[in-house]
Amino acid sequence: MTPPGWFLALSVLLFALGTIGFFVKRDLLTQFMSVEVMLNAANLAFLALARGPAKTDAQIIVFFVMTVAAAEAAVGMAIILLVFRRRRSIKTEDLRDLKG
Amino acid sequence: MTADWMFFVLAAVSAGAVLAMMISKNQAYNALFLVLAFAAMGGLFGLLGAPFAAAVQVLIYAGAIMVLFIFVIMMINLRTGVPPDRKRWTLGLAGVMALVLLAELGFAIRGVFSAGRPPAEDAAAGPEAVGKLLFTKYLYPFEITSILILAALVGAIVLAKKRDET
Numbered sequence: 001m002t003p004p005g006w007f008l009a010l011s012v013l014l015f016a017l018g019t020i021g022f023f024v025k026r027d028l029l030t031q032f033m034s035v036e037v038m039l040n041a042a043n044l045a046f047l048a049l050a051r052g053p054a055k056t057d058a059q060i061i062v063f064f065v066m067t068v069a070a071a072e073a074a075v076g077m078a079i080i081l082l083v084f085r086r087r088r089s090i091k092t093e094d095l096r097d098l099k100g
Numbered sequence: 101m102t103a104d105w106m107f108f109v110l111a112a113v114s115a116g117a118v119l120a121m122m123i124s125k126n127q128a129y130n131a132l133f134l135v136l137a138f139a140a141m142g143g144l145f146g147l148l149g150a151p152f153a154a155a156v157q158v159l160i161y162a163g164a165i166m167v168l169f170i171f172v173i174m175m176i177n178l179r180t181g182v183p184p185d186r187k188r189w190t191l192g193l194a195g196v197m198a199l200v201l202l203a204e205l206g207f208a209i210r211g212v213f214s215a216g217r218p219p220a221e222d223a224a225a226g227p228e229a230v231g232k233l234l235f236t237k238y239l240y241p242f243e244i245t246s247i248l249i250l251a252a253l254v255g256a257i258v259l260a261k262k263r264d265e266t
Contacts, residue, residue: 016202023194055225071252078259
């Protein structure tokens with residue numbers, strides 16, 4: 001079987017890529033997708049380090065993380081939609097002032 | 101070894117898809133690249149002996165969350181991509197910071213390679229064990245999660261509905 005270190009290294013790489021994406025991209029949707037990539041990298045690290053009977057517990061924690069990510073995606077999408085309706089733009093540079 | 105070979109293919113696909121997501125300017129393509137990355141990560145979860153997490157990954161991420169993204173992209177309907185008019189130094193700064201983060205995280209996990217821990221030889225923890233544990237030990241978190249989902253549902257509807265009654 002593949003040693004867990006490789007999985008952990010991949011998860012580190014994906015987390016860093018998600019961070020770059022969040023800071024480099026300029027539309028809210030792709031930044032949101034980058035956050036999802038970071039959450040997934042954390043899940044991968046969690047499963048890579050679980051062993052023995054803890055593997056079942058790890059899957060449950062991963063399940064909770066995914067559920068929270070789904071809830072976060074629903075609210076985030078609603079907010080992005082609202083921002084687009086008010087400003088006709090989802091570029092972050094058009095959203096510098098936080099006044100309604 | 102067949103498992104090693106599959107790991108490298110899936111790792112290359114997921115990292116490549118995330119990289120392509122960052123290069124592409126079109127949000128719809130970005131969402132499809134993300135589906136590819138999440139599907140490959142589902143395969144990785146399966147390789148790690150977590151079939152339940154793999155199935156949930158494909159169902160929730162590659163299925164439900166991505167449909168949500170596609171819906172919003174469809175409703176927003178941007179004619180053009182986002183033009184690259186950001187100042188270059190912020191891009192360079194972001195790259196440097198990301199490299200620092202990568203080095204830091206790599207430093208944090210370096211012990212995993214050197215400690216010589218044996219690879220996990222245990223059998224896959226199937227959905228039956230997961231279900232039993234979910235409704236005994238993790239019953240309270242499970243119920244709290246359902247309240248969280250309900251709150252998110254109501255919040256999303258309230259935020260996204262058109263205000264035409266006032």
